[in-house]
Amino acid sequence: MKTVLKTAIFLILISIALPASGYPVIFKEQFYRLFHVHLVQYPDDTMENIYWLEKALKADFANPLYALAKIENEIQWEKYRYLFTMHINIKLIEQHLFLGNRFNKRNAYFYNAPWKDQNLESLEVAEACYRTALYYWDEAVSWAKKANERRFRWIDIPRIQFWQDEAFRIEKGTLNYGRTIKRELDLLQKVRERFEAMDYHY
Numbered sequence: 001m002k003t004v005l006k007t008a009i010f011l012i013l014i015s016i017a018l019p020a021s022g023y024p025v026i027f028k029e030q031f032y033r034l035f036h037v038h039l040v041q042y043p044d045d046t047m048e049n050i051y052w053l054e055k056a057l058k059a060d061f062a063n064p065l066y067a068l069a070k071i072e073n074e075i076q077w078e079k080y081r082y083l084f085t086m087h088i089n090i091k092l093i094e095q096h097l098f099l100g101n102r103f104n105k106r107n108a109y110f111y112n113a114p115w116k117d118q119n120l121e122s123l124e125v126a127e128a129c130y131r132t133a134l135y136y137w138d139e140a141v142s143w144a145k146k147a148n149e150r151r152f153r154w155i156d157i158p159r160i161q162f163w164q165d166e167a168f169r170i171e172k173g174t175l176n177y178g179r180t181i182k183r184e185l186d187l188l189q190k191v192r193e194r195f196e197a198m199d200y201h202y
Contacts, residue, residue: 028084029068031056035091046099053092057085069159079152083163086143090166092136093177100129100184108194116198123192130181130188137177144170 025031034052038045061081064071068084071077104126105112105119112119144167157164169175 026059027062027066028056028059028088029062029066031059032068032084032088041098043099043102046095046102050092050095050099053088053095056088057092069157071157075151075155076157079147079155080157080160082143082147082152083157083160083167086140086147086167086170087160087163089136089140089143090177093133093140093181096129096133096136097177097181097184100126100133102126103129104184104188105191105195106187108191108198110198112195113198113200116195116200119195120192123188123195127185127188130185134178134181134185137181140177141170 025034031052035049035056037049061067061084064077064080067077067080069080071080103122105123108119147164147167148171166175
């Protein structure tokens with residue numbers, strides 16, 4: 001009995017000590033699964049998500065057997081690829097907006113004058129985030145147009161209905177991050193001008 005117990009303890013200790021086997025992350029779908037949103041999202045969390053999403057954009061698609069939806073034919077596969085790429089671009093827009101909002105100043109209060117330079121630097125970072133988001137918006141619109149071509153109109157792909165809804169909303173104009181981003185850039189410019197006009201004397 002003692003020998004069996006010793007052997008069991010030894011095996012447990014060995015299993016704990018040995019590294020767990022993993023698998024390489026090389027396909028879009030795998031990188032996309034690493035994307036996650038926290039209840040409270042800090043800049044580091046956002047940067048991590050941007051990293052995984054950009055890796056997903058550059059990676060190849062997995063075999064249709066491992067797609068995030070059930071793919072039964074070539075036309076579904078083509079639409080799936082367009083929708084997936086559009087959706088990744090939308091998520092990149094959202095993450096850049098999150099990050100930009102962390103650095104954006106909504107107002108230039110007079111008592112912030114001593115930190116004028118730091119505030120202007122923060123606005124530069126926010127602007128860079130918004131302009132990057134604008135680039136991804138143009139990409140998302142382009143992929144949505146491909147996914148909304150007439151030949152795909154009656155092609156339904158279960159489990160990614162939300163992506164199809166996103167493409168439809170982009171086409172109809174009810175999902176328009178371009179308008180949102182331009183509004184943020186206009187506000188940012190007004191705040192920047194107020195900071196630049198500040199003269200700290202007190």
